[in-house]
Amino acid sequence: MEKAKTIIDKIWEKHVVHREENKPDLLYIDLHLVHEVTSPQAFEGLRLNNRKVRRPDLTFATVDHNVPTKNRDVIKDAVSKKQMEALKTNCRDFGITLADMFHPNQGIVHVIGPELGLTQPGKTIVCGDSHTSTHGAFGALAFGIGTSEVEHVLATQTLWQERPKTLNVKVEGDLGPGVTAKDLILAIISKFGVKFGTGYVMEYTGKAIRSLTMEERMTVCNMSIEAGARAGLISPDQTTVDYLKGRANVPQADAFEKAAKSWLALATDEGAAYDKTVTIHADEVEPQVSWGTNPGMCAPINGSTPTIADSDHPEDLQRALAYMDLQENQPITSIPIDHVFIGSCTNSRLSDLRKASQIVVGKKVKEGVRAIVVPGSFGVKMQAEKEGIDTIFKDAGFEWREAGCSMCLAMNDDVVPPGGRCASTSNRNFEGRQGNGARTHLVSPEMAAAAAIEGHFVDVRTYANHQSTSAAF
Amino acid sequence: MEAIQVHQGKAIAMDRSNIDTDQIIPKQFLKRIERTGFGQFLFYHWRFDDDGKERPEFELNKQENKGASILLAGENFGCGSSREHAPWALLDYGFRVIIAPSFADIFYNNALKNGIVPIKMDETVIKKWMAVAEQGKLELVVDLPEQEITVIGGEKIHFDIPAYHKEKLINGWDDIALTLQLEDDIAAYEAAK
Ligand code: SF4
Numbered sequence: 259m260e261k262a263k264t265i266i267d268k269i270w271e272k273h274v275v276h277r278e279e280n281k282p283d284l285l286y287i288d289l290h291l292v293h294e295v296t297s298p299q300a301f302e303g304l305r306l307n308n309r310k311v312r313r314p315d316l317t318f319a320t321v322d323h324n325v326p327t328k329n330r331d332v333i334k335d336a337v338s339k340k341q342m343e344a345l346k347t348n349c350r351d352f353g354i355t356l357a358d359m360f361h362p363n364q365g366i367v368h369v370i371g372p373e374l375g376l377t378q379p380g381k382t383i384v385c386g387d388s389h390t391s392t393h394g395a396f397g398a399l400a401f402g403i404g405t406s407e408v409e410h411v412l413a414t415q416t417l418w419q420e421r422p423k424t425l426n427v428k429v430e431g432d433l434g435p436g437v438t439a440k441d442l443i444l445a446i447i448s449k450f451g452v453k454f455g456t457g458y459v460m461e462y463t464g465k466a467i468r469s470l471t472m473e474e475r476m477t478v479c480n481m482s483i484e485a486g487a488r489a490g491l492i493s494p495d496q497t498t499v500d501y502l503k504g505r506a507n508v509p510q511a512d513a514f515e516k517a518a519k520s521w522l523a524l525a526t527d528e529g530a531a532y533d534k535t536v537t538i539h540a541d542e543v544e545p546q547v548s549w550g551t552n553p554g555m556c557a558p559i560n561g562s563t564p565t566i567a568d569s570d571h572p573e574d575l576q577r578a579l580a581y582m583d584l585q586e587n588q589p590i591t592s593i594p595i596d597h598v599f600i601g602s603c604t605n606s607r608l609s610d611l612r613k614a615s616q617i618v619v620g621k622k623v624k625e626g627v628r629a630i631v632v633p634g635s636f637g638v639k640m641q642a643e644k645e646g647i648d649t650i651f652k653d654a655g656f657e658w659r660e661a662g663c664s665m666c667l668a669m670n671d672d673v674v675p676p677g678g679r680c681a682s683t684s685n686r687n688f689e690g691r692q693g694n695g696a697r698t699h700l701v702s703p704e705m706a707a708a709a710a711i712e713g714h715f716v717d718v719r720t721y722a723n724h725q726s727t728s729a730a731f
Numbered sequence: 732m733e734a735i736q737v738h739q740g741k742a743i744a745m746d747r748s749n750i751d752t753d754q755i756i757p758k759q760f761l762k763r764i765e766r767t768g769f770g771q772f773l774f775y776h777w778r779f780d781d782d783g784k785e786r787p788e789f790e791l792n793k794q795e796n797k798g799a800s801i802l803l804a805g806e807n808f809g810c811g812s813s814r815e816h817a818p819w820a821l822l823d824y825g826f827r828v829i830i831a832p833s834f835a836d837i838f839y840n841n842a843l844k845n846g847i848v849p850i851k852m853d854e855t856v857i858k859k860w861m862a863v864a865e866q867g868k869l870e871l872v873v874d875l876p877e878q879e880i881t882v883i884g885g886e887k888i889h890f891d892i893p894a895y896h897k898e899k900l901i902n903g904w905d906d907i908a909l910t911l912q913l914e915d916d917i918a919a920y921e922a923a924k
Contacts, residue, residue: 275920276913284913286920296814298764309907312917324762337762349771355832388813388837404815404841414910418797420893452749453807456836486810490835512907552749552810559770574748574805669758676781688753688811 262527265493266424267461269399269524273382275416282420290411292319292369294345294353295669296386300409301348312415315351318376321345322366325359326670327632327659338670342708351594352412363662365635370539372476375505379494379521382667384411389603389685391482393473394491396498397524399459399614401488421487421716425487425531429466431541436719438613439474440683440702442466442604443481444546448556450536455487458534461526462492466540473607474503480604481685493525494568500587546698547590547715548687550578556700560715563588581689582697583653583677591715593699598629598710600656600703601693602666605683606634610703611642614683615650617707618716623655624713627678630657668693681709732846736876739883740800740829743871744861745790746850746914750804751811754836756820769816770823795867801828803861803869806854809838816875818845828873830886832857846903850890875901 276284290313297319304310311317332669333339342359349356357363358728363370368389377393383400384390386408393400394639399722403417410419433442460482470478475492480489492498499518502508509517544558555564555578562643566586569575584593600606600614611633625630631651633639641659642648648658665672666684669692674680678694683706684691687698700707759770777789785792792797802821807815808831818841821829827847832843832854842849850873860882863869870883875897881887899906910917 276916284910284916286917295761299766299815302764302766303907307907335762341762341764386813386815388811402813403836404813404818404837404844406815406841406844409909411908414909415921416910418910426803452810453835454835456807456833478890483811483837486835553749571748573746577747591901597781667753667758668763685755686751686811688751690757691753694757694776 262530263533264284264424264461264490264526264530265524266422269380270421272380284416285419286383286664287384287411287417288316288382289371289376290317291365291383291701292317292345292408293385293387294321294341295312296405297348297408298341298344299405300386301352302429303409304352304412307330307415311352311412311686311699312480312546312693316415317352317354317412319345319349320364320370323663323667323669324658325326325662327662327664327672330359330660351476362636365637366478366603366606368480369634369638370605372396372472372637373505375502375507378502378508379498380524384417389480391488391490392603394479394482394489395472396502397491397494397521399489399491401484414549416650422488423457424460424534425455425460426532426536427460427462428535428538429462429540430466431466431539432469433466433540433543434719436704437460437543437545438702438704439470439477439619441546442540442543443478444548444556444700445543445555446538447481447554448546449538450485452484452554453486454536455482455485455490458487458488460485460487461491461532467492468495471609474607474709476607477571477604482598484685494521495525509666544704545705545718547705548698549582549584549590549593549667551581551687551689553685553687554702555589557623558627559590559705559715560642561590563590573608575686591717594714595679595681595699595709597628597674597678598627599632599665599680599682599684600630600706601632601634601664602684603634603665604685605703606632606638608638608641610683611638612645613677614703615647615708617704618654618720619640621654621711623710627710629655630659630665632672633661635661636704648718665692667691668681668696674698680703681706681714681715695722732844732903735827735846735848735900736801737874738848739870739872740827741798742801743790743796743799743872744803744805744864744865746861748805749807749810752809752814753811754815755809755817756814761814761816762888764910766819766821769820770825773820773824774823785796789811792872794869798825798918800825802827803857803864804831806832808834809842810835810863813841813847815841818842818847822847822874830857843900844906846900848873848892848900850880852890856888857889
């Protein structure tokens with residue numbers, strides 16, 4: 259009998275173009291996603307060396323990081339404009355398909371890949387962006403690369419990669435009601451740390467993972483990089499197949515059935531060995547709120563910021579609390595917020611917006627709070643509008659925007675001001691991420707929505723039944 | 732990429748863990764379409780206050796640290812965003828070697844592609860060196876072919892680096908040119924697909 263293999267081994271073996279002893283493998287890349295920020299220098303390198311793009315047909319580009327999310331006709335920032343125009347010129351010159359700002363396929367690169375069916379099980383997928391791990395939700399081997407590697411893939415459609423170690427992140431049991439995929443991944447990172455995945459590809463397994471929808475799986479895989487893992491994936495199953503059926507770039511009819519069969523065969527074999535395994539019990543996970551300056555610094559909603567003296571790295575903790583303007587042992591529910599951002603490649607898909615809108619229906623955003631919703635793609639935005647989700651948000655006092663990265667990294671005008679405090683559904687709470695001096699608290703869309711209404715964090719599990727808890731503050 | 736074999740320089744200590752690439756080069760500087768000129772923005776918000784004035788307490792701004800070309804840092808250096816602007820900024824500022832207990836995977840690769848030597852070193856050694864560096868007194872010789880670091884006036888220590896990375900750094904090789912020599916393999920793979 260053949261040796262039991264993980265999905266990681268199976269995909270890897272299928273993509274080795276060249277192998278030499280004591281060297282990394284040369285891996286073939288099936289899909290290269292490109293955006294405006296990490297690509298200009300790569301195209302410039304091609305030009306300088308008279309090289310062409312080897313497989314424009316396996317390359318797909320969009321603009322997301324820099325795009326304005328309102329008043330798109332005038333881009334005030336000349337440098338941003340230049341960068342977006344550079345991508346346009348590069349795609350034209352090198353024959354690459356581009357979903358430009360006004361194109362119906364435009365959106366955050368990690369939202370549109372799956373939406374368009376470009377992302378498929380078994381593919382190797384790269385992008386000059388660390389959250390490429392998102393596509394792993396489909397059982398693809400997907401990871402972020404730097405600009406030199408972008409250039410390398412453009413020129414050769416391959417990458418030199420050291421074979422990673424494999425890490426099984428086993429999630430046993432079931433998530434409780436009102437606890438989301440976002441809470442799960444934040445809990446995983448805060449339990450095992452921001453570098454436990456370094457040098458590994460993670461596979462998420464277990465009952466709780468199997469019962470997640472594709473959009474929830476994307477939320478989990480998206481944040482693998484925040485645990486240090488370049489890639490995180492989930493073995494394909496019927497949920498994966500059902501999601502992909504009928505999408506633009508997947509095979510159709512009989513060819514689809516055939517593809518689906520080969521996808522399902524990629525799943526990790528019973529008894530396959532991993533280099534490392536960690537286990538977490540989904541039942542113990544509570545809604546999470548990050549309180550510090552990296553995604554491992556989280557507490558359950560009913561918990562508090564930590565005690566400095568208990569830490570192995572007290573200086574790091576002290577620095578984080580000082581930046582966040584919080585005290586040690588401060589209850590999470592006592593933290594007031596003045597900004598809310600619902601968006602980003604972690605949580606800007608239709609189901610995220612649906613669930614968040616259910617929290618705010620018939621309510622009003624707290625006075626003094628600025629709340630924005632930024633759909634992940636034009637497609638998400640259109641569908642949400644069809645369902646009246648935009649109206650629910652707008653009636654509650656949220657701003658409803660065009661698709662893009664927006665306040666996740668604040669490269670465009672969507673910035674949290676210095677000293678501002680934001681409940682954000684994004685993935686990074688680094689210093690200054692959402693604006694110089696801005697403070698970010700990572701939460702699920704439901705938690706962000708509830709915080710917008712109350713002006714501070716509340717437990718969504720009990721919130722739905724309450725009119726308002728703000729009287730207590 | 733500029734080849735690097737033996738590098739001697741002053742070392743500076745940044746005793747912080749998880750220094751992310753958002754801190755190394757903040758997003759507002761990622762709009763440029765060039766590879767050069769990022770050094771002036773390195774660690775921008777740690778280095779400068781809101782009026783653009785140097786923060787005197789920040790490591791890079793201390794007089795005794797000026798001219799340093801070797802950076803000592805805490806674990807998980809370069810975590811977060813894949814932006815290669817981070818090594819571009821470090822290199823442009825003058826850093827050729829970074830020594831830390833551990834590096835984030837993407838940053839580690841990005842550094843190598845730009846002729847920066849990322850060296851993994853035991854935390855206790857780094858802590859000891861940091862204490863000396865904090866007085867502006869740490870001068871190191873990094874010998875890549877020999878895989879040795881010599882503290883001027885002190886010890887000599889071995890470091891590990893994968894052989895193929897070392898070879899590329901020493902020769903300043905261009906990855907793409909090397910890969911294009913394997914055109915036959917790539918074409919054969921595509922044909923078999
Ligand atoms: S939404 Fe944020 S994390 Fe995702 S790709 Fe855009 S900037 Fe990166």
